[in-house]
Amino acid sequence: RYRLIPVSANATFFCDGDPRNVVVVDFFQTDPPSLIAERGDSVAMMFQQPAASGTHYQGRNESFWEHQGLATVVWGYGAPEMHCKKQTEGKPASLAGNTWELVAIQSMDDAQGTTRIAMPETFTVSFAADGRASFRIDCNRGTASWKATPSAEISSGALEFGPLATTKMMCPPGSLDQKVMRDLAYVRSYLLKDGKLYLSLMADGGILEWERAE
Secondary structure, eight states, rough: OOSSOOOOOOEEEETTTTOOOEEEEEEEEEEEEEEEEEETEEEEEEEEEOOSSSSSESSSSSEEEEEEEEEEEETTTTEEEEEEEEEOOOTTTTTTOOEEEEEEOOOTTTTTTTTEESSSGGEEEEEEESSSEEEEEEEEEEEEEEEEEEESSSEEEEEEEOOOOEEEOOOOOTEEEEEEHHHHHHEEEEETTTTEEEEEGGOOOOOOEEEHHH
């Protein structure tokens, strides 16, 4: 996107304990001050409004109110309030040093439902503390960088992988290798819950469900 005024500050907020509700905010020193917020594939521009405490911005159908690292966000006309926490960058220990096996691919399309992985040990990801991730994707192997921005609870936050470099073997017919490779590029957040790792794709594109490897 082309912007004539430089960004004065930016922040990421994780909302309602849902890895799909990540709001990325860029602030601008305009008159009045303004921000551009992104949630999934939606973008909203808002302008600062008078507030008794904290900082309040209002857009056409969206609003953003922040006070001491906590924010209340309304995204869309008549939408409920989302309660959000400002995230700090880092690589959470709960991801680094662990290997996970893919057990299911959850679709947001009810007609498609959930695809179970017959042999989870053939689809794995290992997070190294140096910011590199190693993958087994059926008959292929791959590597990519990874960057996480955990929420205050550490067990959830924003997550993205860099470009994936893989071997080019032809896997057996019916393999999900190509789908998994494509999906990894769209991972935007993670959630650790009940011993499982959930990687959510952008724009409600689905969820990759993983279990810790033995």
